[in-house]
Amino acid sequence: MKTSINFKAAKSDSEAHNFRKKTFDYIRKDLTVKNEYWSEEKLSDRLHKIESYCKEKSGRKLQKNAMPIREAVVVIKDDTTLQDLHNLSKRLEEELQIRIFQIAIHKDEGHFDKETKEWKPNYHAHMVADWQDLKTGKTLKHQSFHYSKMQDITAECLGMVRGTEGSKGRLEAIEFKIRKKEQELLALDEKINGFKSELSSKKFENLIVKESDFLGFKKIRTDHTLDNYEKVFKTYNVQLSKNKQELEFKNKVIKELQSKNLDLKKEISILKDKLSSVLSNGNIYSSEKIKYLDSVKDTLIKTLQFEKTKLPQLFTGSKEKLIAEINDVCKKVSQENNIPFSAFEEVFKDSESVSQIISLLNFGNSEIYYNSEQIPLQQKKKKQRRL
Structure with missing residues (x-):
């Protein structure tokens, strides 16, 4: 399956669409529950920060025609997870300085096939990015090869096939249309030839209605004959169409x-x-393991931050309450992203990872600090067989 990513200026009402804050006629409400969302910051808040940083860094206001916040629609698979998109975000930031701060996975859009009436889903994700260059305060300046690299990174992170380049894609589309028209022409020729052979056969002689006049001569009844032909042609057309x-x-x-x-x-x-x-x-194994656990930790941190943004008082209170809440989030991330629960146990064995997670949850609150031994994740209870 092919994928592509293309950034354009973000619209002011994109959050309403992306996070389903309004109802839309073109979505299937029964499938909206399958959507997934993540947000680091509101679009308006990020824009205000960008404008302030630009003035501080360059001494000038952000230009009116600048596009400091851009949005991309990414083609995804039915099993693409937020973890996959967080990995993509990380690569885009590391290699192209593009910082993603909002993600919305949509699985409730598509269309019904006109012929088969079958639902054809349009799986995609919206990724909203901060396009500001932190060195200059102005917007990032990318060249054509950067956008090409963007497509390569996307395909690699999502485990999909890179989309066809523009000019080649357009040429293939034109060639496809030509072939389609040629096929239609051949089908039409076959249909005409079929009718010709039928008309020339004796089968149609039975449709001709003749009557004798008062002198005994046979004459064709045009009205009855035309009715017979019309009925037969209708039957043939229906069968051919079917x-x-x-x-x-x-x-x-x-x-x-x-x-x-x-x-x-x-x-x-x-x-x-x-x-x-x-x-x-062995070295590749160790490298892949570290890379995977870093990805798991990154996904967990972003989910914890998003949950705290929605409910600021969520991760406050006693140590036991904090552990239980983190454990619940781990289970949720595990299910939604197909991550083995043992991966989270590996993450919490590392004291640095635990300190990083706790400090992010505290948001400056230095009262709660626990070491890795004090954050035991609860194992999923195994169902006992009844004897």
């Missing part, structure tokens, strides 16, 4: 399955190569 729709549907399904099969083969090949490298090299 056969055409059935053939098109089957071809469509085959093409979709072939495309999915090809994508799966590519993913399997990539995973096999990666697994082979990890198993055959």
Whole structure:
């Protein structure tokens, strides 16, 4: 499956759409529960900070035509998680200085196929970014190769195939339309030839109605004959239309399955190569483990911060209450992102990670500090078999 990422100036009402603060006619409300959201800061608050920093750094106000906050729509898979998108955010910041501060995964948009009436989901994610250059205070200046790299990073982080480059994609689209028109022309020719052969056959002689006049001569009754032909043509048209729709549907399904099969083969090949490298090299194994646990920790921290933004009093109180609340968040992140719970246990074995998480939750409050031994994560209770 192909993916792409394209940033444009963020609209003032993007939060209403992204976080479903309003109802929209084009979404399926029964699927909205599958959406996922994360926000580090409100759009208006971030814009105010950008404007202040620009004036402080450059001595000038932010230009009116500047686009300091931009938004991208990213094509995702049905199993893409917030962790995947946080990993993408991290790479974009490290390599292109693009700082993502809002993410919304939408799984409630799409359309019904006109022919099959089947629901075709449009899985995508909205990523809102701070486009300010921290060195100059102005907006980031990227060149064409940076945008190309952006596509590579996105495909790599999401485990998908990179989208086709613009000019090549447009050429393929035109060629596809030409082939489609040629196929339509051939189908029309076949239809005409079929009618010609039917008309020339003796089968249609039975449709001609003849009557004898008072002199005994046979004459064709034009009105009855035309009625007979009209009925037959209607039947043929209905049958041809039905056969055409059935053939098109089957071809469509085959093409979709072939495309999915090809994508799966590519993913399997990539995973096999990666697994082979990890198993055959101890250093690569250690590196991949550290990278994965860092990703888990980053996802957990961002989720904890988001939960605290929604409920400021959530992580306050006794040590036992704090542990229970962190444990609940770990379970939630584990389920939503398909992360083994043991990964969180590994994260909390590291004292530096624990200190980092607690300090972020305190937001300047130095009263609560616990070491890693004091943050035991509760194991999931195993269901006992009844004898």
